[in-house]
Amino acid sequence: MADYRQMWSDLGMDLEKHDILCEVLPDAFGGVYLSQENRPEGMDYFNFVVAEIHGVRPAELIEHQQNGGKVFGTFCVYVPDEIIFAAGGIATGLCGGSQFWVPGGEKVLPANTCPLIKASVGARLDGTCPFFKIADMYIGETTCDGKKKAWEILNQDVPVYVMDLPQMKREKDLQAWEGEIKSLMQKVEEVTGNKITIEALAENIKLINEKRNALARLYAFRKNSPVPISGKDALLITQIAFYDDPGRFTDQLNSLCDELDKRVSAGEGVFPADVPRIMITGTPMAIPNWKLHHVVETLGAAVVVEELCTGVRYFENPVNQSGSSLDEQVQALAERYMKTNCACFTPNQGRVEDILRLAEEYGVDGIIDCNLQFCGLYSTESYLVQQALKKAGIPVIHIETDYSEQDFEQIRTRVEAFLEMLEK
Amino acid sequence: MTTSIDSFSGIREIAIMQLKSFKETGGKVVGRYCAYTPTELILAAGAVPVGLCGTSEKPIPAAEEVLPRNLCPLVKSSFGFAATDTCPFFHFSDFILGETTCDGKKKMFEIMQDIKPVHVMQLPYAGFEHALEMWTEELRRLRRHLEDQFEVKISDDDIWQAIHLVNRETAALKAVCDLNQADPPLMSGKELLSVSWSRSFSTDVEEVIMMLEELRASLTATPSSKQAGLPRILLTGCPVGTGTEKVIVLAEDLGANVVAMELCSGYKTLSLQTDTSYDDPITALANKYLQIPCSCMSPNQGRLELIQQMIKDFQVDAVIDLTWQACHTYNIEAYKVGQLVRSLELPYLQLETDYSQADLESLKVRIEALLEII
Numbered sequence: 001m002a003d004y005r006q007m008w009s010d011l012g013m014d015l016e017k018h019d020i021l022c023e024v025l026p027d028a029f030g031g032v033y034l035s036q037e038n039r040p041e042g043m044d045y046f047n048f049v050v051a052e053i054h055g056v057r058p059a060e061l062i063e064h065q066q067n068g069g070k071v072f073g074t075f076c077v078y079v080p081d082e083i084i085f086a087a088g089g090i091a092t093g094l095c096g097g098s099q100f101w102v103p104g105g106e107k108v109l110p111a112n113t114c115p116l117i118k119a120s121v122g123a124r125l126d127g128t129c130p131f132f133k134i135a136d137m138y139i140g141e142t143t144c145d146g147k148k149k150a151w152e153i154l155n156q157d158v159p160v161y162v163m164d165l166p167q168m169k170r171e172k173d174l175q176a177w178e179g180e181i182k183s184l185m186q187k188v189e190e191v192t193g194n195k196i197t198i199e200a201l202a203e204n205i206k207l208i209n210e211k212r213n214a215l216a217r218l219y220a221f222r223k224n225s226p227v228p229i230s231g232k233d234a235l236l237i238t239q240i241a242f243y244d245d246p247g248r249f250t251d252q253l254n255s256l257c258d259e260l261d262k263r264v265s266a267g268e269g270v271f272p273a274d275v276p277r278i279m280i281t282g283t284p285m286a287i288p289n290w291k292l293h294h295v296v297e298t299l300g301a302a303v304v305v306e307e308l309c310t311g312v313r314y315f316e317n318p319v320n321q322s323g324s325s326l327d328e329q330v331q332a333l334a335e336r337y338m339k340t341n342c343a344c345f346t347p348n349q350g351r352v353e354d355i356l357r358l359a360e361e362y363g364v365d366g367i368i369d370c371n372l373q374f375c376g377l378y379s380t381e382s383y384l385v386q387q388a389l390k391k392a393g394i395p396v397i398h399i400e401t402d403y404s405e406q407d408f409e410q411i412r413t414r415v416e417a418f419l420e421m422l423e424k
Numbered sequence: 425m426t427t428s429i430d431s432f433s434g435i436r437e438i439a440i441m442q443l444k445s446f447k448e449t450g451g452k453v454v455g456r457y458c459a460y461t462p463t464e465l466i467l468a469a470g471a472v473p474v475g476l477c478g479t480s481e482k483p484i485p486a487a488e489e490v491l492p493r494n495l496c497p498l499v500k501s502s503f504g505f506a507a508t509d510t511c512p513f514f515h516f517s518d519f520i521l522g523e524t525t526c527d528g529k530k531k532m533f534e535i536m537q538d539i540k541p542v543h544v545m546q547l548p549y550a551g552f553e554h555a556l557e558m559w560t561e562e563l564r565r566l567r568r569h570l571e572d573q574f575e576v577k578i579s580d581d582d583i584w585q586a587i588h589l590v591n592r593e594t595a596a597l598k599a600v601c602d603l604n605q606a607d608p609p610l611m612s613g614k615e616l617l618s619v620s621w622s623r624s625f626s627t628d629v630e631e632v633i634m635m636l637e638e639l640r641a642s643l644t645a646t647p648s649s650k651q652a653g654l655p656r657i658l659l660t661g662c663p664v665g666t667g668t669e670k671v672i673v674l675a676e677d678l679g680a681n682v683v684a685m686e687l688c689s690g691y692k693t694l695s696l697q698t699d700t701s702y703d704d705p706i707t708a709l710a711n712k713y714l715q716i717p718c719s720c721m722s723p724n725q726g727r728l729e730l731i732q733q734m735i736k737d738f739q740v741d742a743v744i745d746l747t748w749q750a751c752h753t754y755n756i757e758a759y760k761v762g763q764l765v766r767s768l769e770l771p772y773l774q775l776e777t778d779y780s781q782a783d784l785e786s787l788k789v790r791i792e793a794l795l796e797i798i
């Protein structure tokens with residue numbers, strides 16, 4: 001990474017601690033990513049973004065602030081970026097994906113909390129991530145018990161605006177969510193000092209839809225056999241989608257897709273055509289959590305689709321662009337976001353249907369249902385997921401893990417056995 | 425015959441027999457798991473509400489065949505009873521009234537649906553703008569559901585009657601619990617729990633009110649048998665019932681008095697009365713229930729205020745905050761409760777445990793250490 005020490009110190013970060021992170025990250029990334037063979041050239045851009053993760057993009061955000069703009073940190077795929085961009089703000093995903101931040105979170109949170117939440121809180125309180133320092137305001141939501149209560153603590157250190165996400169999907173819940181989007185709109189207008197116009201919202205609905213379309217295009221290539229891009233690379237791209245500039249990201253991803261297009265026509269792939277095709281479902285994998293993908297792909301199987309927030313939940317269902325008033329646009333947003341099927345909803349039959357559909361579309365041989373430790377939602381729902389998959393005759397294993405490397409070998413052994421069974 | 429504390433411990437057994445004959449004559453029973461589900465509406469429908477929260481370790485292994493191990497023991501125990509059909513109250517229930525208090529229960533109800541019909545109420549988080557409106561609507565939906573299920577008509581008057589009844593019961597129980605403000609307290613923590621937990625099984629609210637009033641009279645008539653000057657403990661946190669009172673037992677064996685409990689069966693609900701000056705009974709109920717300061721609410725300032733008030737009223741020397749393992753809302757809120765109690769310069773101890781007896785020794789050591797610094 002280039003030298004951004006002045007910027008980091010201006011942000012009030014803990015430079016010494018941050019140095020440790022800067023030291024290990026290149027190795028970690030190199031070991032997991034750069035060792036892959038036959039990667040598409042278009043990955044260069046994404047490699048660069050990761051290599052400069054705490055430099056280039058943070059510098060852009062700071063520049064935006066110096067020009068009077070505001071930055072909003074988000075933690076969930078239900079929070080509509082469109083609203084934030086339409087008010088001239090920038091939305092950036094903040095979910096922490098590294099064990100490095102966990103001890104910092106444990107200073108105020110119980111050890112028995114989901115690592116994603118602990119890492120997120122730790123990254124802020126320890127001052128070891130520029131994004132967490134830069135954001136003027138965090139937008140939280142009431143998805144799960146852990147996050148809901150963590151906002152109260154984080155709010156002592158940084159303003160957190162919380163959206164009340166319904167827990168059911170009846171007509172009136174959809175309306176309630178519409179109301180929540182309107183309240184968010186007011187809040188964002190107040191913080192940015194900009195009024196959201198119909199034109200600006202239309203433009204940004206389009207902007208984010210284009211990002212979704214590009215991701216959908218990427219994922220569609222993965223339906224091919226041999227698969228032209230590794231699961232690890234696809235995951236990385238999706239993770240970057242959460243915080244990169246949306247327009248630039250879309251352009252870069254589209255040119256990568258052009259390359260993949262050629263690969264597919266030439267029948268070229270990154271794995272032999274006959275390797276097991278794996279779907280991963282469960283809790284989000286925030287950057288730099290690449291653990292499970294790395295295990296699967298170094299064992300010779302291909303991850304071809306993720307039914308995750310860092311996967312299809314992020315980009316499926318574009319927003320209807322025909323709204324001609326703010327009310328209609330907000331309604332279209334509410335409808336789109338409420339189509340996403342997270343385990344925080346009850347009932348959540350839609351997720352099981354999604355998994356079955358994706359298994360078919362992507363020609364999946366086996367499914368790994370993986371949740372972070374202490375996520376009561378996904379771990380409980382796993383029963384229903386496994387039940388449905390057994391009925392459909394699709395092999396599945398359930399893995400519970402955290403951000404540490406301690407269980408790496410154990411997971412490897414279990415996945416290995418699973419793959420052997422698939423090959424039979 | 426005067427009512428003693430012992431008469432309460434028998435309620436559960438009697439209730440089972442009464443429910444059995446009640447069911448045989450066509451009576452309706454609704455099982456519930458949470459202080460937010462309105463007993464008043466169930467009573468107004470002519471049905472009997474029964475509390476189903478599991479307080480035994482026994483059915484947990486059966487639950488773990490379906491649910492993750494890493495889940496609150498209360499949820500696992502409750503589900504285990506249902507799955508093994510070993511809880512007569514679950515067995516007698518015509519349907520289950522669930523709610524979305526916490527992640528664990530919310531998802532557990534989806535699976536429980538295969539065993540018995542479940543009607544889930546979506547509980548909003550009180551701090552939010554539309555919470556009251558949403559909860560009012562959920563109560564109306566429950567009213568319609570009860571009417572459909574039991575083929576009855578619930579009039580506003582029926583609901584008002586039930587409201588008056590439950591208000592009286594709450595007041596009667598609070599009057600008993602308030603007696604412990606005295607030093608020495610009139611009841612031990614175990615006795616307090618036995619009264620407040622057991623009465624919830626009764627099928628006859630009028631009778632419970634009478635028993636509570638008699639108990640209060642007899643307790644005030646005789647001098648306290650308890651020792652004065654012992655450390656006075658306030659217990660707060662996750663729900664406790666007979667069978668899961670190990671922290672109370674440990675603290676009292678170590679020479680403390682658990683004088684008050686900020687729990688679901690204690691002051692968390694006792695200080696609340698439905699305001700009868702509203703025109704619409706449903707609005708009145710919604711207003712009451714949303715004031716329950718459970719950690720599932722966000723923010724939950726009400727709990728901090730209640731704890732502070734209780735510390736004063738009960739001249740509390742130390743606070744024990746009990747968290748059932750994997751209950752994220754209480755576990756995380758402990759940070760704020762700890763902040764508050766320490767700011768009042770009182771010792772604070774958070775204990776995270778489950779229903780097993782495996783950690784008794786370590787709990788004992790920690791409670792001992794707490795009592796030493798008082």
Ligand code: SF4
Pocket residue numbers: 114115116117143144145146147283284344372374375376377378
């Ligand atoms: S993984 Fe589960 S517990 Fe963690 S933030 Fe997501 S929903 Fe919450």
Ligand code: SF4
Pocket residue numbers: 496497498499525526527528529662663720748750751752753754
């Ligand atoms: S103790 Fe906590 S996790 Fe358990 S049922 Fe109650 S709120 Fe849910």
